[in-house]
Amino acid sequence: MRPVAFAGSPIDRADQIRVDDAALAGLMDWRARVLLLDGLLPQYDENGALAWGTLADVAPDAELVFLGLLGGKACFAAVPDAGASGPAYAMPQAWAAIQQLAPDDLAIYGGARSLVDWHARHRFCARCGGKTRLAKGGWQRTCASESGGCGAEHFPRTDPVTIMLVEHSGRLLLGRQPRFPPRSFSALAGFVEPGETIEEAVAREVFEEAGVRVRDVQYIATQPWPFPSQLMIGCHAMALDDAITLDVTELEEALWFSREEVAQAIAMQGSEEGPFRAPPPAAIANSLLHWWLERTA
Amino acid sequence: MRPVAFAGSPIDRADQIRVDDAALAGLMDWRARVLLLDGLLPQYDENGALAWGTLADVAPDAELVFLGLLGGKACFAAVPDAGASGPAYAMPQAWAAIQQLAPDDLAIYGGARSLVDWHARHRFCARCGGKTRLAKGGWQRTCASESGGCGAEHFPRTDPVTIMLVEHSGRLLLGRQPRFPPRSFSALAGFVEPGETIEEAVAREVFEEAGVRVRDVQYIATQPWPFPSQLMIGCHAMALDDAITLDVTELEEALWFSREEVAQAIAMQGSEEGPFRAPPPAAIANSLLHWWLERTA
Numbered sequence: 001m002r003p004v005a006f007a008g009s010p011i012d013r014a015d016q017i018r019v020d021d022a023a024l025a026g027l028m029d030w031r032a033r034v035l036l037l038d039g040l041l042p043q044y045d046e047n048g049a050l051a052w053g054t055l056a057d058v059a060p061d062a063e064l065v066f067l068g069l070l071g072g073k074a075c076f077a078a079v080p081d082a083g084a085s086g087p088a089y090a091m092p093q094a095w096a097a098i099q100q101l102a103p104d105d106l107a108i109y110g111g112a113r114s115l116v117d118w119h120a121r122h123r124f125c126a127r128c129g130g131k132t133r134l135a136k137g138g139w140q141r142t143c144a145s146e147s148g149g150c151g152a153e154h155f156p157r158t159d160p161v162t163i164m165l166v167e168h169s170g171r172l173l174l175g176r177q178p179r180f181p182p183r184s185f186s187a188l189a190g191f192v193e194p195g196e197t198i199e200e201a202v203a204r205e206v207f208e209e210a211g212v213r214v215r216d217v218q219y220i221a222t223q224p225w226p227f228p229s230q231l232m233i234g235c236h237a238m239a240l241d242d243a244i245t246l247d248v249t250e251l252e253e254a255l256w257f258s259r260e261e262v263a264q265a266i267a268m269q270g271s272e273e274g275p276f277r278a279p280p281p282a283a284i285a286n287s288l289l290h291w292w293l294e295r296t297a
Numbered sequence: 298m299r300p301v302a303f304a305g306s307p308i309d310r311a312d313q314i315r316v317d318d319a320a321l322a323g324l325m326d327w328r329a330r331v332l333l334l335d336g337l338l339p340q341y342d343e344n345g346a347l348a349w350g351t352l353a354d355v356a357p358d359a360e361l362v363f364l365g366l367l368g369g370k371a372c373f374a375a376v377p378d379a380g381a382s383g384p385a386y387a388m389p390q391a392w393a394a395i396q397q398l399a400p401d402d403l404a405i406y407g408g409a410r411s412l413v414d415w416h417a418r419h420r421f422c423a424r425c426g427g428k429t430r431l432a433k434g435g436w437q438r439t440c441a442s443e444s445g446g447c448g449a450e451h452f453p454r455t456d457p458v459t460i461m462l463v464e465h466s467g468r469l470l471l472g473r474q475p476r477f478p479p480r481s482f483s484a485l486a487g488f489v490e491p492g493e494t495i496e497e498a499v500a501r502e503v504f505e506e507a508g509v510r511v512r513d514v515q516y517i518a519t520q521p522w523p524f525p526s527q528l529m530i531g532c533h534a535m536a537l538d539d540a541i542t543l544d545v546t547e548l549e550e551a552l553w554f555s556r557e558e559v560a561q562a563i564a565m566q567g568s569e570e571g572p573f574r575a576p577p578p579a580a581i582a583n584s585l586l587h588w589w590l591e592r593t594a
Contacts, residue, residue: 006492007493007494009492009493009497010457011445013501013550015505016505016544016546019546022346026325029372073356083424102366106472107492109490109564111490111491111492111493112490112492114492115492117490118491121423121424121449122423122424123423123424123426124421124422124423124424124426125421125423125426126418126419126420126421126422126423126451127380127418127419127420127421127424128421129420129421129422129428130426131425131426139490152382152418153382154423155488156490156491157454157456158456158488158489158490158491159452159454159455160455160457160528171529191454191455192455192528193310193436193455194408194412194453194455194521194523195303195306195404195407195408195409195411195412195521195523196304196408196521197301197304197518197519197520197521197528198519198530199519200304200305201465204310208312208313209594219516221494222494222495223494224491224492224493224494226491226492229491231457231489231494231495233495246365247313249313249316252461259310287558
């Protein structure tokens with residue numbers, strides 16, 4: 001499958017440095033590069049690439065996340081005052097960044113955004129309510145017992161989400177959520193819950209949302225999605241039959257599309273023509289449709 | 298691949314009920330079944346199966362999680378006073394449950410344990426430090442704005458972890474963590490971090506822990522692992538070469554084992570003989586070794 005957006009970061013995470021306070025402190029000097037953010041949004045240099053600054057560009061008391069090494073230089077990002085929740089489609093400036101940034105920059109930005117957003121939304125301890133502080137270069141927060149906390153350690157979260165192409169008689173099941181732009185359809189998707197496998201989550205979600213039973217769930221590819229921090233797990237499954245029973249609290253519509261319709265929608269991406277509006281190129285759903293078209297070519 | 302432990306729960310999660318307060322309230326009567334727990338540990342009936350009680354068996358102010366429907370009956374579990382952190386190997390009574398329970402019961406217990414443990418460790422809001430309360434049948438906690446909270450919604454977490462068989466010239470790379478029982482070796486493993494795919498996480502972890510570069514990462518199977526709530530993502534990868542550089546903070550030893558050695562270790566499971574002690578049958582690492590032996594048979 002072709003590369004997915006937000007994957008392929010060129011940053012070396014250098015995890016051995018995170019746990020070495022002295023090494024980390026030694027990197028925080030005038031040579032350190034700091035990813036310049038406006039809240040959670042990227043800033044751009046004169047070439048439209050990610051803008052980087054130095055530690056002089058952030059507040060002296062800013063919490064800093066160590067992103068890793070890039071070209072031998074230590075890279076950091078500062079935790080903003082507030083995080084964000086809500087999906088990417090509701091954030092026009094984030095979408096603009098997705099359009100504008102080159103793949104390497106997009107991967108760097110996405111990874112950094114997930115991390116600093118998590119910190120901004122986790123300044124307190126879920127176990128005792130006390131204040132937490134950044135630890136291990138930003139790969140942990142600690143409810144420090146020496147300052148009266150309970151000692152709990154908290155880690156950035158990554159939420160696994162299944163997203164699946166469901167096939168029956170050469171057609172694909174795609175759905176539209178009420179919040180989607182007009183004419184847009186995409187692959188069904190849902191969070192993996194505690195106590196189930198990826199394959200079980202796929203089958204459960206497709207049945208919940210469309211009333212369709214599936215077999216032969218196959219893993220295709222994953223994508224990190226930084227709104228706020230999802231691991232999109234792309235799968236394919238065969239439907240037992242094509243009768244749809246819609247869960248209207250989740251989906252406004254779900255339809256079976258032929259190969260020709262999917263191919264047309266992809267070919268006419270961005271126009272108002274075509275049988276439906278395909279998911280945007282940055283979404284793994286788009287990559288999965290390309291994969292399916294190539295597979296069935 | 299043969300079924301993995303903790304998967305295949307017979308409970309219908311009935312997610313439409315979670316969001317329907319009236320339906321949920323209507324299920325909480327004398328017919329409701331409550332999974333009896335001693336803290337986070339299961340209780341057993343006279344046949345060694347999971348013991349179930351009624352709402353009369355839990356404190357009137359207990360927070361209750363709606364697990365779903367089983368044989369048409371609503372199933373709940375109460376949130377204990379305290380959660381647990383730390384790995385399963387350090388919990389002898391939890392290990393005993395794994396040995397004792399039949400597959401269906403083990404899946405029910407695992408899913409319930411992950412959920413109630415999450416609630417017990419998330420009584421406060423990570424965003425503002427306020428008290429949260431259980432919502433949506435236990436599939437959410439809310440920092441209720443009507444009682445002075447910030448309104449943030451929190452969801453049970455599931456942490457994706459890659460666990461991988463790394464192969465070179467017909468041999469497998471297995472490692473032992475310092476905490477493992479004597480002579481035990483298992484597949485290398487590590488958390489998927491924000492900003493990376495499953496395949497990138499596999500490659501990063503193998504390089505970090507053993508200094509080995511891999512290619513052709515292939516997804517095999519997943520397992521929900523309830524200590525506390527991990528999604529174990531089993532993979533296979535080919536190593537570019539077999540020179541090992543050990544990260545001694547993660548691993549005590551890493552070795553290449555031949556097909557014969559792996560087969561012997563699996564055949565002699567539970568004995569003190571064999572070239573090494575294989576991971577226990579309940580672990581996906583064990584299933585992956587079986588898969589590999591069958592694949593290379």
